[in-house]
Amino acid sequence: MSSTKYFNYLRKNTLPTVWCPGCGNGIITKAFLEAAGNLGLDKNKVAVVSGIGCSSRVTGYLDFNTMHTLHGRAVAFATGVKLARPDLKVVAMGGDGDMLAIGGNHFIHACRRNMDITIILFNNSIYGMTGGQYSPTTPNKSIASTAPYGNMEYQFDPVQLATTAGATYVARSTVYHFLQTVKYIQTALSHKGMSVVEIISNCHTYFGRYNKMSKPSDMQEFFKTNSVQLAKAKEMSKEELTGKIVVGEFVNEEKPGYLESYQNLQGTFEVDRECRGGEQ
Amino acid sequence: MSRMVIMQGNEACALAALKAGCRFYAGYPITPSSEVAETMARELPKVGGTFIQMEDEISSAAAIIGASLSGVKSMTATSGPGFSLMQEGIGYGVMTETPCVFVNVMRGGPSTGMPTKPAQGDIMQLRWGTHGDHQIIALYPSTVEEVYKYTIKAFNYAEKYRTPVFLVMDETLGHMRESFFLTDEEENPEIIQRIKDTEFSDDELFHPFDLGEDRTVAPLVGMGKTRFHVSGLVHDETGFPAGQAEVAEKMIKHLDSKIRMYSEEISIYEEYMLSDAEIVVVAFGTTARSALRAVKMARSDKIPVGLFKPVTIWPAPVSRIKKLFRSANAFIIPEMNMGQYAQELSKLNKTNKHIEMLNKINGELITPEEILDSITKVWIQLTEI
Ligand SMILES: Cc1ncc(C[n+]2csc(CCOP(=O)(O)OP(=O)(O)O)c2C)c(N)n1
Ligand code: SF4
Ligand SMILES: [Mg+2]
Numbered sequence: 001m002s003s004t005k006y007f008n009y010l011r012k013n014t015l016p017t018v019w020c021p022g023c024g025n026g027i028i029t030k031a032f033l034e035a036a037g038n039l040g041l042d043k044n045k046v047a048v049v050s051g052i053g054c055s056s057r058v059t060g061y062l063d064f065n066t067m068h069t070l071h072g073r074a075v076a077f078a079t080g081v082k083l084a085r086p087d088l089k090v091v092a093m094g095g096d097g098d099m100l101a102i103g104g105n106h107f108i109h110a111c112r113r114n115m116d117i118t119i120i121l122f123n124n125s126i127y128g129m130t131g132g133q134y135s136p137t138t139p140n141k142s143i144a145s146t147a148p149y150g151n152m153e154y155q156f157d158p159v160q161l162a163t164t165a166g167a168t169y170v171a172r173s174t175v176y177h178f179l180q181t182v183k184y185i186q187t188a189l190s191h192k193g194m195s196v197v198e199i200i201s202n203c204h205t206y207f208g209r210y211n212k213m214s215k216p217s218d219m220q221e222f223f224k225t226n227s228v229q230l231a232k233a234k235e236m237s238k239e240e241l242t243g244k245i246v247v248g249e250f251v252n253e254e255k256p257g258y259l260e261s262y263q264n265l266q267g268t269f270e271v272d273r274e275c276r277g278g279e280q
Numbered sequence: 281m282s283r284m285v286i287m288q289g290n291e292a293c294a295l296a297a298l299k300a301g302c303r304f305y306a307g308y309p310i311t312p313s314s315e316v317a318e319t320m321a322r323e324l325p326k327v328g329g330t331f332i333q334m335e336d337e338i339s340s341a342a343a344i345i346g347a348s349l350s351g352v353k354s355m356t357a358t359s360g361p362g363f364s365l366m367q368e369g370i371g372y373g374v375m376t377e378t379p380c381v382f383v384n385v386m387r388g389g390p391s392t393g394m395p396t397k398p399a400q401g402d403i404m405q406l407r408w409g410t411h412g413d414h415q416i417i418a419l420y421p422s423t424v425e426e427v428y429k430y431t432i433k434a435f436n437y438a439e440k441y442r443t444p445v446f447l448v449m450d451e452t453l454g455h456m457r458e459s460f461f462l463t464d465e466e467e468n469p470e471i472i473q474r475i476k477d478t479e480f481s482d483d484e485l486f487h488p489f490d491l492g493e494d495r496t497v498a499p500l501v502g503m504g505k506t507r508f509h510v511s512g513l514v515h516d517e518t519g520f521p522a523g524q525a526e527v528a529e530k531m532i533k534h535l536d537s538k539i540r541m542y543s544e545e546i547s548i549y550e551e552y553m554l555s556d557a558e559i560v561v562v563a564f565g566t567t568a569r570s571a572l573r574a575v576k577m578a579r580s581d582k583i584p585v586g587l588f589k590p591v592t593i594w595p596a597p598v599s600r601i602k603k604l605f606r607s608a609n610a611f612i613i614p615e616m617n618m619g620q621y622a623q624e625l626s627k628l629n630k631t632n633k634h635i636e637m638l639n640k641i642n643g644e645l646i647t648p649e650e651i652l653d654s655i656t657k658v659w660i661q662l663t664e665i
Contacts, residue, residue, distance in 0.1 A: 014520060043507055044503065044504055044505060044506055044507045045504060047350060047503055049346065052512075059509065059511075060509065060511075060520060060521070063485075063507070064507055065350075065503040065507040065508060065509075066507075066508075066509045066510075067346070067349060067509075067510050067511075068509070068510070068511035068512065068513065068521075069342065069346075069372065069512065070342065070368055070369070070372055070512060073338065073339065073342040073368075073369070075339075076334065076338070076339035076340075076342035076343050076346070077342045077343065077345065077346035078346060079306075079332070079334075079339070079342075079343050079346065080304065080306060080342065080343030080344060080345065080346030080347035080348075080350070080354070081346040081347065081349070081350040081503075083304065083330045083332055083343070083347065084303070084304045084330060084346070084347035084348075084350045084351070084352035084354070085347075085350040085351060085352065085502075085503060085504070087504065088350065088503060088504065105335050105336065105339075106335065106339050106342075109334075109335040109339075258332070262325070262330060265325045266325045266328055266330075268325075269325055269326045269327075269328075
């Protein structure tokens with residue numbers, strides 16, 4: 001049964017989670033665990049790095065090498081882990097504020113380097129942990145605790161951002177599309193180079209409550225009715241797509257990344273294996 | 281057999297880091313530290329190590345901590361503006377007890393200040409730059425040979441006490457070319473290696489914060505043979521967050537005591553003609569070179585003066601300084617700042633001995649003559665009484 005496969009990767013002793021009942025973070029966590037189970041990952045050979053935020057608390061519940069780091073810096077920490085230990089599978093997880101506001105610079109530069117890591121972006125369009133302030137993905141006119149009259153800024157499209165910056169696998173899903181989410185995470189984990197999976201999630205406690213969707217089911221309903229699969233979206237006009245969430249695999253290509261090029265460089269020198277700092 | 285070498289302070293720092301087993305460097309260019317990065321970029325791939333130029337100093341600090349936690353010794357180098365950006369990462373390194381080395385080649389500040397001029401304005405930032413209670417180790421050499429020697433020491437301290445360690449230079453030292461004899465001992469230094477052969481049972485989770493037998497903290501093991509959790513939140517020995525008052529108190533006290541308890545052992549200093557000294561000049565870095573010369577000149581004028589040169593500037597050499605405050609009658613503290621270390625040392629001046637501050641903040645070195653003038657002035661005052 002698939003349930004036992006993923007259960008194996010959960011740290012049962014750190015439960016219950018700190019999350020509100022019904023929070024999308026739980027769904028994304030389960031999707032990640034299922035993907036890990038399907039791939040049969042070796043727990044000791046995976047490092048999961050998160051920033052700070054509700055979503056970033058996820059590292060406490062995953063039974064791998066886990067680092068709960070600083071707000072926005074998960075991708076930078078992950079870059080160090082991956083370059084120092086290419087033998088590890090490295091994943092960075094965090095929220096929209098974490099990855100795209102304070103950590104936006106690290107996000108784009110890791111994509112640009114095609115760094116061999118997987119980013120899982122928990123996008124709930126709000127700063128959950130600090131009490132519902134607007135984030136770089138809060139839609140224009142939406143209400144937030146620091147946008148009581150409606151958000152005057154425009155939102156980032158993380159998929160476009162990652163694509164333009166150079167990521168070689170980019171996909172988007174929502175917590176409503178569970179199986180699709182598992183599939184994308186699984187593909188991302190198997191991808192060589194930078195992979196980014198954006199998962200639209202619900203913070204019903206803040207975003208939902210401020211925007212007339214205070215129950216988790218209200219937000220699931222919203223994701224369900226407003227999502228469009230990429231194939232279909234390609235046939236729709238810009239007007240028809242306004243306010244819609246396009247889900248699908250946007251980029252999937254091969255390109256050498258920094259690590260591969262660096263390993264090639266190392267190969268041109270005669271290296272005494274003993275010189276290597278870490279356990280390989 | 282020792283051999284003669286010639287190198288720049290920044291270069292010596294990079295080469296010593298490699299000798300100490302550093303195999304990962306992440307940094308962002310900044311004068312006057314860039315030669316550390318350039319040397320690492322050239323040398324690291326030759327020894328199977330990895331170099332990366334990050335997008336800023338925040339990510340550089342994060343990357344070296346990530347690399348170290350994963351199992352590889354690491355370093356970064358910067359100067360004032362970059363060191364300010366690294367403070368958040370340094371705090372994380374302190375909290376997660378991660379061995380790593382931060383090089384700060386001081387230039388004139390605040391802000392962009394004087395990029396190509398020496399200064400010693402970061403002395404208190406080195407001590408208290410990151411928020412929260414913590415102890416820190418900072419080594420400040422004053423010759424290129426010492427840069428080599430103490431960079432290796434910095435790595436050993438980082439491993440032993442499981443903490444970020446600062447290797448401090450000033451612009452002059454970083455850029456100075458000097459020849460010296462690399463002794464056998466310096467070529468084959470004692471190096472604290474990472475533990476690699478521990479076997480873990482499959483379901484064992486490594487507890488990264490178990491106390492060692494000597495009440496420091498158990499050595500870090502790399503990822504791969506086992507797994508563990510670290511967090512910048514207050515945590516217990518397992519690494520998982522625990523917010524209870526007792527846990528918090530125990531943890532923060534541990535961060536303090538694991539270094540405080542060993543401060544004598546960590547403390548490195550040099551003394552010159554102190555046995556009969558009535559006047560003590562306290563100086564570090566490039567300033568100590570001028571001070572040494574000034575003391576020699578004053579001695580030829582029969583003035584009983586000596587030099588105390590702390591290399592470990594943090595933790596401060598408290599017990600030695602206290603003794604000097606008892607034995608000598610006056611202190612001269614030349615610094616390329618407004619008196620940051622003098623203020624710190626004056627807290628130890630229980631017997632109210634005269635402290636003469638000699639400060640220069642215009643980007644120029646303090647000369648031997650200026651220090652000699654101070655010595656002479658203080659000596660006249662002392663003998664008049
Ligand atoms: C340097 C720094 N600035 C601010 C904070 C406060 N802070 C904690 S979490 C957070 C935002 C969280 O939002 P997001 O990343 O979207 O995660 P979510 O809680 O929504 O999952 C902020 C601003 C911090 N911890 N560190
Ligand atoms: S505040 Fe929002 S994001 Fe945080 S746990 Fe609650 S529902 Fe989830
Ligand atoms: Mg969020």
